[in-house]
Each structure stands twice: as C-alpha cells, then as structure tokens.
Amino acid sequence: MQFPALIVVGLAIVLSGLAPVVRAQGPPPSPQTLPSPQILPTPQRPEFVVPSGLPRYDLAVRIDPAGRKVKARERVVFTNRSKVSVSELVFHVYPRYKVPDKDRKKLAKTMEVLRLSPEEAMDTVGERMQVAHVFLGNRSARFDFDPRDGTILVVPLVEKVPPGGRAVAVIDFTIDLPEQWGRWGNHQGITYLLNWYPVLAHHDDRGWARTPFVPWHQPWYQEAGHYTVLVDLPAGQVVASSGRITRRQDGANGWQRLTIKASPARDFALVCSNRFQTLERTVGSTLVRVHGFPENAGNTRRALDYACEVIPLYEKWFGPYCDTEFEIAPSFFGWNGNECSGLVLIDDRVMRLPTAGQRYLDHLVTHETCHQWWWNTVGTNGYAETFMDEGLVNCFTALRLDAKYGRNGPLITWPKGLSWMPTIGREDLRLAGYYGWRRKGGSGPIIQDLGAMGNLNTLFSLAYDRGGKVVEMIHNRLGEVRFFAFFHKLYTDYSYKTLYYADFKRELIAFDPKGDWGRFLENWVEKHSETDWAVQHVQVGPASKTDADVRQVTVELEQRGQMTEPTVVLCRCPDGELRVPIWPDRQSYEVPGAQVQRQGKRWVVTMDAPGQPSQIEVDPDHALLDAQPDNNRWKPEISWRLTPLVSPLDLSPQFQAYDRVSLVAGPFVDQYARAGFKTGVQRVNNWQVIGWAGTEPALREAIFGGEATLFHTPAAGWATGFFYEEGLYNFYNDKRHSGGRFFLRRRLLESSSFIVDDPVFYEFYYGLGNEFWPGDDGRPVEQYLGAVGARYRQNTQFPYWDPVQGEIFEIAAEYGNALLGSKLDYARVVGQYGLVRKVPESWGILPNSRFALRAYGGWSWPDSASLFRLGGGQRLRALDLTSQEGSSVWLMTAEWRFPIWREINRDVLDHTLSFRHLYGAAFYDVGQSYLKGHWGPVVHGPGFGFRWDVLLFSFLERATLRCDIAQPIGVRGGPVIWFGINQVF
Template sequence: MTRVGIGWLLALTALAGPASALRAQAPPATLPRYDVGINLDTTNRRVQVRQVVTWTNTSKIPAKELVFNAHAHFHIADKDVGFLAKTVELLRMSPKEALSFDGPALEVHNVWYRQGPKPGPATGSTPKAQDVPIDHFYRPDNATALVVPLPRPVAPGETTTVELNFHLKLPAKKGRWGQWNGITMLAQWLPVLAVHDETGWQPTPFIPWHQPFFNEAGVYTVRVKLPSDQKLAASGSVRRETKLEDGWKLIEFEPICVRDFALAASARFKEWVGEADGVRIRCLAPPEHAFYAQALVEAAQQAIPVYNQWFGRYPYKQFTIVEGCFGWAGNECGAMVFIDDRLFNMPHIAKKYPTYLLQHELCHQWWYNVVGTNGYAETWMDEGMATHFSHRLVDRLVGRNNQLLDFPKGLKWLPNIHRDDFRSYTMVGVWARGEAHPPVQEMPKYGHLVNLTSAAYDRGGRVVGMIEQRLGERAFLDFTRGIVAKYRFRILRVADYQRELEAYTKTSWEEFFRHWVHGTGQCDWAVERVEINEHKASVFRMKPGRRRDEPVRVTVLLKQQGDFNEPTTLGFRLKEGTEYQVRVPIHPDIPILQLDDVHAVVTSVSDVMSGKQRARVKVEISLPAEPAQICVDPDRVLLDARPTNNYWHREFRWRLTPFYTQMDEVDVTNAHDRWNLNAGPWVYFASYRDPWYTKSLMGGLRAGLFRTQELQTAAFLAYRSNDRNIVAGADLLWDHTLLPNAQVGLAVEKSIATVSNTDIPCSRAVLYSRYVLMYGSSLYLPPFEYIEAFGLTQTRCLPNPRVPTPGADPFRERSALGLHYHKNLMTPYWDAEGGYAFDVAYQYGLPIFGNNRDFQLLYGQFAYVKSLGAVRDAFGAGPVATWLGDSRLAFRLGGAAGLPNDGQFFPLGGGDTFRGFDLNERQGSLIWLASVEWRVPLLTNLPWDFVDHIAGVRNIYAAPFYDVGNAYVNGKQLGNIAHAAGMGLRVDVTWLGMIERTTLRFDVAKTVNSDYPWQFWFGVQHPF
C-alpha cells in the first residue's frame, strides 16, 4: 500500500527535477538583422520600403539562397473566393469589407547583394557602388516564398547581407495590411527570413484564415516617414521624432528584438497610458472608444505582473495596444497587439470579454514572440499556451466560469454567456459532428477556422491544463519559467517541449502526447454509485442516526467510459455553493493509494473493454459532514466526452425569464456541462421557411429543456399571429442522432381557440429526420445545406379564399410523407452580396386521418444575388460608380404544383412570395412566381448603436422590387397574371458588437393590375 499526501505523485516527481537545468539565455547574437526605412503614404495607401537584411548561417550546411516569408504577396485564388467569403461571414463581416481582389499588395522592385563586411543603416534608397543586383523569384508551389539566389554560398558560421526595395499598395479593406475607417494597418507584412536548419529553408505558405507564421526573431532598426497628422503605433519604442517639410515627419525607433515589426497609423488616434511592473502601456484608439481604451490598459496592468511571475519578465520597456480593423478579435505582433474595432464598440456590460481577449493576446508576447513556434504546423504550441494561461489568469482575477455580461440590476434575467461555456461549445460541436482534429498538425488539414480553433485553442488549452494537473502548480510554473528562459528568442517545437518535460520529470510523456497532443481521444469519468454509512445514497433514503461529531463514511465508485484513463480529482462539496472543500486525487495506474491527510483510500483496477483500458476506482473517505454533491473533475480540466455524468446528483441550470426568445436556446448562452431548463413569457420571430408549413410570429409562455449539441425541446402556449390561433404545442430537435450529421425533430401545434369566429382553427404536427451536408454559423438559421424526410399531419391553415372557386377542394385534412433538399450559399447570410439558394420539396398525401383523397405536391425555388461591383470597376471610383458598385440585384424564380388539380394547396400571396397579395388571394393547385429586387445603399458603415451598443445599425438599403406570378386550379388561371411593384427597406443590425447580425425587412407593395389593397410586410432576413 502506497502512502502519499494530497499533492500529486507526479508533482512530487517533477519537483525533484532541477529548474536550473533550464537556464535563461540572452537572445542569440546570430539572429537576423533588419534595417528598415519606410515611407508610409496614408493618403495614397502606399508604403515604400528599403530593407537591409543581414543573416548568419547557423546550420551545418551551406546556403545558396535566402528565402523569405513574403506573406503580403498573397492573392486570393478564384477557387478560394467562396471559402474565404464564408470565413469572413463566420467573423460577422461582409466579404466586400475584407476581401481584396486587386492582386498581391507586395511588389519587390529589386534586390541587391552587399559585398561590404557590414551593412549600414537603412537611411537612403541608393545602393552603394560595390553592391551587386541579384535575381529574385517566388516558388511555384508557394506564392509567398520569396527566393533570392546568392552570388556565392554562405558557409556555416558566415554572414551575408542583401537589400530589398519594394512597395505595398494597401487595399481599402480590413485586414493585416490595409486601410479602413481611417486606420492604416501593417501586421506580418515585411518579408522576413524563413527558418533555416539542416534540412534547408522552411518557408510557410500564407493561410489567410489564421496565423501560419514561422520565422526566427530578428533585431529591427526602423525609421518611418509619414504625414505629420498621423499618430503612429509600432512594435518599437521611439528614439527620435523629427518634423520634416511639406507636412511630413520622421520617426526613428530604438532597435528591438521581435518576430515581426508592426505598424498602425491614424489621424484620429488618441493615446491612453498606464504602467505595470516597470512596463509602459499605451493604447491608441479613436476618442469615441475611450471606455475600452482605458479598460484594456487596466487589463494589461493586471496581467503583466502575473505573467512576469509565471514566465519571466516582459522583455521590453513598452507594450502597445492599438485599435485595428482586422476581422479577427485580436492579433499579436511583436511588442504590440491589434484589437478589432468592433470590440472597442461592444456594450460596456460585456467588458469582461475584450479584457480577457487582451490578456490572451498579451500572453502571446511570451508564446509566439519571445518563445517562437511553428504557427503553420504546430499552432498548439502558442495558442494552447496562450489559451490556458489567459484563462488561468482570469480564474485568478474573477473566479472560474464567470459571466461575460454584467447586466445591471433588474436585467440579470437576460441570457448570459459563461466563460467556460464560451470556450467549450465549439469543441463540443466539433466532437458531436465527428470532425475532431488533433491540436498539432499542418494548418490546411483542419479545413476551416472552426476545426482549428476547437483543436488548437479549446482542446489545446485543456491539454496544457492536464499537463499542469499532472505536475502540480508549483512544478508546472517552475518548468514553464525554465522553458521560456531557455528558448528565449529561439524556436520551441512540440518535440522539444516533450523532451524538456521528460528531462524535467524524469519520466516518459510519449503516451500522453500520443493521446492528447497528436490524437483526438477523450476520457469520460462517471460517478457510478455513492454509498454513505454503508447505505446506498439516495435523495429519498432514511438517514441513519449518528452523533453530530461522528465522521461520515462515504464510498464512491467511479468508472472510465472513454478512451483513456487520465488522472483526475474527485471533489466533495460539504455545503451549498459551488466550491468543493475536499479533493481526492485519482490515479488509475496506482492500485492502492492511501491519503492520510484526508482520511481516504483509493483503490483502482483496470479492465480491457473494446480493446481499451477502462479504469474502475473505489474511493473510501471519512468526511466531517454528509456531502451535498460529489463530482469527478470538478474544475473541468479534462477533455471529458460527457461531463453531465460527472456528478452524483444531476446538476441543472435553471432560468426563469420575463422575455424568452431564440437566444435562450443557443449553445453559447447555455451550460455545456449540464442540462438547462428555461421558462417564461415567450416571443418567437420567424426567420426562415420550413417545407411543411409556414412559421410565423408567436408569443405566449414557453418552458424548455436544452443540452448543448444534443437536445432542444420545449412546450408552449402561444398566440400565432398569421392565423390568429391560440395554440398549445411542443417542439424537439435531437441533434447528432445515430450519425454525427443527423438530426431528428418534432413539432406539434394544437389549436385550442381562435380570436374570432371567422378565423380558421389550425392544428398541425411534423416529424422529420435531417442529414446535414453543410453546417452554418448563424445562431438563428438552419444549416446551410441538408436533406430531410418528414411526415406531417395538419388541418387546413390557410384562410378561406376571398373569391370562392366552384369545384375546388380545400383539402381540410392533410397527412403526407415528404422529402426536402435545402442549400443556401447566400453570403453573408444576413445580407447577401452574392450567392444562391435552392429549395425543392415533394409530398405524397395519404388518405388517412380524415382525408379521403391522396395527393402529391412538388414545390421549389431558386434565388440568386449578384453584386454590381463590376460597375465600379468599369467606371472608376467616383461617388456614383461606388454607389452603384455597392448595390446588388436579387432574382427569384419559384413555383409549386399539386395533384389533383382541383386542390387549393398553395397561396400566391404572402410576405415571402408575391407581396402584392395576402394569403386570401388566389389559392390553387399550381402557382408560379418571379421576383427581382435592386438593393441599393442609402447609408453604409453607420456607427449607430443603441442600449449600450447591444444593438447597432450598420447599413440601410432601399429595395425597389417587382413580383410577377399567377395561380391556377382545375387547369384554369385564377385571374390575369399579377404584377406587383413595391419598395422595401433593409436594415443591417448587429448584436453585442460582433456576436450576431440580422437584416430587418420592411416592405410595402401594390398589385398594379388589380384593385387589391396595399400590402405591408415585416420580416427577419430578405424574402429570398
């Protein structure tokens, strides 16, 4: 029987490893040198650069060429346009704001080989007489790998110098290099030398949807000439600023050792400053963003002293925060971070998210900048570290799983976002869809941003937490400080990290890295049974009598149902609250573990099930009081497949709300590790059409049960607006059933009353099974592409036709089986600039449940949106051409047909179809419809925000439209072809700054060849 204290066994082993084995080292003297002269013309969006590069060959092989990562030479290939448009949509931007099709920004004019022994500073643009012009080209397989062949090889230990002269033409776009809203941005923009070792040069391709950066640190000496009205943020500290003639100035920076040298400039920047642990903190942003500028300075002041303790001192005397227009929430650079302008514009009640984000990006000053990593193939090595340590910091500052929204008193019933749920729900979704990836692999293998962030950030951060749990806090931080010291301004590879762990702990980590770093497996610890005082624990059991001071003997049986037997902790909560006062370490590999300090014995055995080792653990412990709750892995450290079974008593999150909406039933506002129960007065806004019946605005009472990426179900009593019915109903969506991409759903609505005797009672129910081909990122729309089968039964829900049709059958009772295919590639989904959508459905009606005739229905619709940007390209950048170029044409062709042809199955009119009629007009067995809209900008890039930036208006479009169509029954048309003209207003609305976007639609229409009255419509999203 082994006896240890409550500390981790591996932590004790780790503490034996001497931290002195990893000694701090100065930056290598052989790092590349970059002497850079920059002319930044913000008016013409042009940057002229002369860059002198000195490189020392530290490898054991000669180098015949220099290879640069010239990422600014990237251009969007035609095949990638749709993918990148969907990526920026995911970031809640429109493609026109972020995607440039003007070709590469970077153009290298010439390269010179310097024959002198040492380079001079980049003070001029004329090469010296002894310099030799040399060729340059880009690799055929990597358009951003700039190759400079040398006149003679550089032997190991030798140094060579070249001079590059180039310019960047900056697009008027958001991005790493561009200009938007008066802010000029230059990040990861300079050509920098790729990594060179015994295998040769290792340039990385540019992946625009993340950060594929892999290069040595360098010593930068930089001079920037720019207009005197521009306030400049930069990686370096200013040495001297000189006023020049003609309204320009020259800023010279002190030499600095960083991975990249970034710049941002704006005439509207103001500066906020602070200090922490001897580091000057600057934040540059427009004056209207003063609240968050000050908040981010304060967040850096909180973080720097703590990070200094954990990693070693911040290596510079200044840290700069600057507002940028990146699309990414934040982006790390050398000694500087960009924070997206939309975060500066978030509600003040959401302060905890931008401040957390700043602390994450600040952490990258150690994990990316000081300790270099291979961002292309080993993203986990910096993102996993930054994710773990920034969450660790916030845990320390405000506690675990804090709420990100600080609603004022009286509004705390609103749906909130908890930090642990925010960092987990994407990973839970990826697991459920069967798309899990390991934290370490080449970036393109992830396929898209969601898979990468869930693997490298979410899973990766937890893997680092599991390493800390194995070592213990003291040993882990000691080890981490040693790593940062040893690899200071060098490059740390994953294999190096594993090797250092093994040297420090004197034990193998091969299995851990295989399971968790290079694999996708999970564990699944479950509380199987609890016995108290030899009686089975139950909420209904009779408690045996005992003296107040007598210990309570508790036995807990645990089992591992997942892939791996990862060590963990068993927590006992002795009173109400969230803290677990007693904790017992669980080590499945140790057969018997006696813990005298907590009066516990842990017995472990392992069984082989399905070819995997599955541990079963018995914990026997004496407690001072009967536990209120018992939980395995109470701090959510592990990658646990089903955290709901970690508890003895099942945990719920209860919410009573006076205003229940769709936002109460999305992953991000619900707990990912337990069941969620929500109830209250309810409003439902229809944002899309189902093939079985038309959804409508409803309001009433609702009570729902929600489990992240698993189940969403509710019962309700509501008023349905389109037919003025009061209905009792229920709905259910069971996600990832049987297959990862499969869903099963149910919806039932029973009419129990109508507002007046003229209203038609309508009851309906549908059961459907769906296979998702392409998921979407919207919080309120269905997946972008899917196919589904359904069965439905309903009474007739259409109002009676205004003009009765003799011989027509209304089919008042309908039951049918059907198939439906849906594809929506409108991009962005809330206000499409381009793309198409296609729907087709078929129903076969059964003569059952009151219907004595069978029937068949077929209906479909194709819609297409095209931006008129070609007009702007053809006629230049004048105001009229720009206005026309920002407009879009939208087309729609749709129809439906049914048999028998005397059935009144389809209405021609409606807010999403022919807008000149309502549902009472022209109901038939055959309809056709065509529409065209011209969506023209009235006001764009608006800064209008309301209610503390919770909602904001960004764009307003007018939409003159034309609808044409007709309906038929018994083979005869129900009137002349109807023509309607109308005008719409489209309002692009943002929610919580950047969380979601919707388009609110207001339409007014008149059928021009009929005396039918004007029609007014309101909806969420475009009609097509």
C-alpha cells in the first residue's frame, strides 16, 4: 500500500491494544512478599507409600551460564524390580537429539503455530550432550547408542542382574547450551535444564521401553526416582528446581554450591537466573515459591495467587501434594507451560501477558499444577497413552475454572471501556479446535502413541479435548462425590507407580460395577463413537385452565449417535426454568413436573412449563461431547457483538462460538489496507458471510463488497464460495477497480495465522471485473474481464511473518471471452517463484541475515490489451500502480534481509504489543513491460526497507510491519514508499 495507508495500519495497531489506559478488572494481585533466601524450613511432609527399589540418581553438576556449558557426573543405582534378568542398562539421553533433515519443515511449521521462528527455537546443530565415560563399579565400561535412535544410550552389563538384584553405573557427560528456546539452553539470562541428564528407560517384565524422543510434545515414560544433586554455579544465580534446596555453601571465585534433594520425583529439572525475583507463601503444608523478572512482577504475584488457590483444592479432590515445596518459574521453551516434578515452568511470553490475559495465566497455572498429582506422583506412559495425564488434567482444569468463572467465561477480560475488543470463551476455544478437526475428517481412538498421532492438532484434539470431555462425562455419570472418590482412590493406590489405561479401565469397572464402563470406555476411548442428542420437535400447549402461568410442553428428542449418554432437558421460561433428567436405562418414568417415555432412539418429554418457554435445550450444561451441538436447541441462538473496530481477529475461527452462529459488526481496517464498516456472520468450520463498505486508499477508491464461503464443501478439505468488491468512486480519476470470483478450492495446508491466506492450495474459479481475489491489484482497469481459470500456490517458506528458509511457487491461468462476460477475448498466465536462504555463518557477515530471490512473470493474449501492472508494493516497488502497464511483464528481485536490532523485547500498551526484532532490507527490483509489439524501458528499482517483527498479545499473532522506499532508474519519477504486513515474498 502507498503512504496514505500508513494511517490505516497505524490506527489498527494502536486501537488493538489500548489496555494501559485503564487496568483490567479482576482479582488484585497478592500483597508484596519478601524475596526467598533459597533455604527455608519447610512444613512436615505428607506420608506416602513409596515403592521399594526405585532408581537412585546422585548428580554432581557444574553450570556455567556465561560459557553455556554444563559438566556433570551421575551415579545411577538400578534395582531390577521385574521377573526377568537384565543384561544391559538403557538410558534416555534426550540432549543428543538432532532434527532429521526430513522433519525440519514439519517441525518448523509446528513452531510457526507456536509463533516461533526456527532461528529462535530449532537447534539445527543438535547432539548437545557428549558422554565421555561410563563406569560399572570401578571399571570403565563400553557403551553404545541405539543405531535407530541416537537418544538411547545402551550400557551392556558384565553380568546379568537377576530379579531383585542391583547395578550401579557412573556416567560423565557434558552439555553445550544453545542460545535458543527449548528444553535445555541459555537465553536472555535464564539457564534451563529439562530432560537433560541420562535417565533410565522404563523397565518391566517385557524389558526396556525404548520410546523415541518427540520434540513437539512430552514422550516421557520413566519411573520415579530418588535424587540427590550437588550444583555448582555462580553465586548470583537464583535456582528453581525439583525437590528442595537443603544446603547452600559459598565457593571460591564467586561461586556457590547447592545441595538439592528430590525424593522421590518423576524427574529432576532446574532453571536459574541472576534476574529472578522471588515471592513465596505457605499454603497448608506446602511452601509455594514463584520466581519472575522484575518487569513481570504483576503476573508473578498472580501466579502465586493461583497456585495457592488450586493446591488446597487438589488436595481436597485427590489427596495431599507429594512434597513440601512447589515452585513456578519462567523459561524459554515455546509452548506455554511445562510440568516438572515439584516445578512448573511458564513460557516467558505468558509471564509477559497483558493484564487482560490474567485468566489465561490462571488456566495455565491450574493445568500445570494439576500435573503434580497426575504425571509426577501418579506416572503415565506419556508416549503411548498421553490421555492418561493430559485428558485427566484437561477435565480437572475445566471443572475448576467452570466453578470460578462460569462454563464459558471469557479468557481475555479487557478493562472497562475496552470490552468491545476481541475475546474468546474458554469452552469455545477448547472445543472449536476439536470440532474443526472433526470437520476436516479427523477421527481415531484416544489411546494411540504420539507417532501414530503425528502432529499437535491431532494430539490436542484426541488426548486433550476429546479425552478431557470423556473424563467430564464420567463426572456427569458418577456425580461429583463419587467421581472424586474414584480419583482419590487412584491417587492413593498408584502414587509413585505408573497408571496405565488398562488399570484405569479395570479400576473404574470395579469401582462402579453397574455402570457399564467397559462399553463406555471402549466406544469413547478405544474407538471413535459419538453421542448426538437432537431436539426434533417442540409443541407448546395453551395455558392451563387451573393455572394461567403453566403450559404443557411436549419435547421430542432423538439420539442420532452410537452412544446414548444420560443428559438433561432444560425448559427456560421468563420466570423460571424446569430441568428434566434423561435416563437412557429407563423406558418410562415420572419426575416432578414431567413425564418421560422412551420409544427406541426417541424420547418424548411432557412437562408442565412455568410459563411460555423461550428455549428448549438438551445438555444445557454441555457436559457431553455432542457430535452436533447445533441441534441441541429448539430455537437457534446467535452470539453477536457490535464493536468500534472489526479486526481480522474478530472474524477468525478461533474467536467464534463453537456451537452457534456468530455475528460481529462495526468499523474496520484489514491487512489489505481497506477501511470502513464491516459485518461478518458465520457458523465456525461450516460457513462464513462477510460484507463491507468503505475505502481502499492504495487504489484511491470508495468500495463496497462481500464474500461467502462454505467450508468443507463438497468434501472435507475443500471450500466453495465467492468474493466480490465494487469500486464506487475514484478520488483521482474515473478508473474504478471492481471484480470478484466464484471459486472451488482444495485446501492442502491451512494457515495458522489470522491474516495470511492458505499456504498450499489449488482452486478453480470464474472471475469477473479487474480484481478476482482480495489483494489482486495486478490487473489494470481498462477492460472489464470475465474468465474461467485455475490457480495453484505452494508456499513452504517459514515462518510466515518473516521467512528464514523455504520456497514459494504460484501460478494462475485463465481464459475469457464475451460468453463469460468479458469485453475482449483473452488468455492470461501469471506466476512467480521465490526462495529464501539463510546466509551461511561461515561467510562471516551479519549472523541471522538471509538472501531472498524472486522471478515473476506474466503473459497474455492479445498483446494489444493491458492485462498486467508492473508496479506495486508486491511487485516492482519503484513504480506505483499506474506505471508501466502491459500485455506481458517480467520482474526479478534480489533482497538481503539483515538484523539491525535483535532481541528488542520491548512491550507497549500493557504488553499488548511486543517488538521483538528490527531488520533492514536492501533490495533490487528490475523489470519490464510489453505492449502492442514493443518492450517498454527496463526499470531498475534499488531500495531499502525496515521490518519490525511484532507480537500481538504475547503469542496470539505475529507479523512483520514493512516499510519500503525505492527509486526508479530508467524512467522518470521520484522515490515511492510502500507500507505492508509481512515480507513481499
């Protein structure tokens, strides 16, 4: 866009984050507490039955944050608790992981979803651990790495260890700490060590479980152990770790030695920083300690508040917390939260959330703290049965937050006066992703390993979302008292053991023999069966002759799924409501105010309603995972909102109600530099209709337009729709830019961004006018066109906001004639190819810089018609949109993108907008147009630009704000300035 659009973009950015004007309403942070001296007397520890023979780990560790190096000696005592002899010891050594070349694109795309660049979080060097020596007893021992998985260390034993026998191994190793986000590293003053030392693989009668490392989740499957750790590190470092610091000694040259005991614990993790400030509070028998940076003090206090709220609640639900200390600290790992034994790590971006995001922080602390009961104390097979901790914890988190904020309370709570800003209900966010995954054809059992799931979307949809709702349906069936009695029993019986799905199933059947739990779990967990209650018909009778306020209402329900779950029918009236339970195991029965009759898979409910009903709804509390929540209501309901600024976030699927139609309307600005008034109506994952009127400054026009899309039509992964925009008036001349298309698109890869089109797709279209899709400004307006065509895009560049690597290929071809509505018969083909490559560090020029190259070309027939523009913010940037038009064009671009200021990390507007990096770009565009048998002048366009890498709401959206200035050479004209979002290519 040209210079006038700068005001539009600036307005969008400023209005999207005015949070510092007024602070958000919500619970105040806890009062100031004193920094911890690291070692304090702790209350008496709760009693647990600890299994005998758990492994013992004694570590002596030296952490050098300045040198980014860890040196350690580990002594491991293994006791064979199985019934078979052991001839080798098998360890997981996760820091030896190196991303295979074939997995880099997939992992980069995963990081993109997390709003991280591979430069920030992909360790391409890998193999950060070096194992120097292994000793068995006092003798040096041979060791090998599994040839199929370099993260598995195998130590053959001299003699087999019989059942009940022991083996002792000593391992010397070092770890190089990359300056990147991840499980082990050192970044911006924090050293973090998660899953960093050789840990024994799980062993039982079947032998050693050699589970692979999965970088995009937590494949941990290991026994709890007893840890004693001696840590040498600089004296200014404040440590957060598993276990308790039992001793601190001053060392020479400004170092310190800490003795830490964690016994027993599922793992041992540690983070440290010389910038941590510490708050603490004792709740019950647990000392809770939260560390944070000074600039995030408000969220540090809130995290302490939330932890102190949930620990007593979980102790009431399940049993005592497993230790006497619990810590929370920030780290840099990319996903939002991570559980460790006795320690929860919160991503730095979450700790920097605006005040409006405090409920998300509450959600995260609630979820990760719960893992101290379900993962740390009660262990699981994280690789093969992720549901066994994540599904349970997802349910418990929902129950706690439902009680505190309401079932679908907003996750983002803007301050008074800004309530019109985008927000999302917690349940909407939780389930919109699941139902979207189902609409795309997703299916499968909850119990399957991470390798079979293959990606985060499937994992979250199955183990977290579906799994959490399955546990909630157990809650719905058992009732609250019996539900928590069951989980209290599990916690007591399986503390410091491993709870498998088979155990869970057996225990639930034994706990409630009449509950038909075998069939329930087989259909919901082992298969992908569903329940689908529907309100089929409602008949409202006249007022009662004896009581004018009472009306007889007859409701016909139908069960269209495989699983008939117990539920409730709600009749809502102006002066009250009536709830009628639906018990599938009964044929006919009466309850106060209603009768229920079952007829196969239909239920007829006759009730005496306390007035004229305004709504009839089945499963009003959304206790079930209903296959089609739309048909649960008698009358359709709309979630609507008027706002003074409609942004792309307001219309994105992630910000819509998952179970009803959503409507939003108000003034808008968007990524295409349009501004005006916009209305959007949609049923998320099904259809969307948007209309607008306003102005497009880059084209100097007043406009109106609209678009409609049917998603997953005619099949999953497809979209059918239309787009049209009419130029009403041009403020400078009589050339108006209008047009649109009907299309059928196959979405091969959907964008995770709110503002970026699908990166990989092909589509067929029928277009009219001069603009066939949003942002299609490459067609002059001399002729009105009508054509059929096809279009293909494959964009493997990552990340989308500022690619560091990858390629883009686009091509479109179309044919038009009078029968199709065109003023001339023509053929038109346009395409481009671009690539981005990092500059090799061996070249010695600025690190983190990259080269980008592009070739663009277009051809059309006849050659007497101008069907291409050479100039524009996406093409030759030294020309405006009206210069050098032709029937054919070619363009070449070379661009060097280099850092000017990295790691800015400055937040404004109460952390709503964050500036991460500032890059410069030196570019050279050169191109030429052809018309009526003659080539125009070759236009050279050297230029320079700035690129601001910005984050919205910490991790919600990420974009590059672009400003380019270029001077044409070869034609007359002064410099041209363009503004835009994200890189040109």
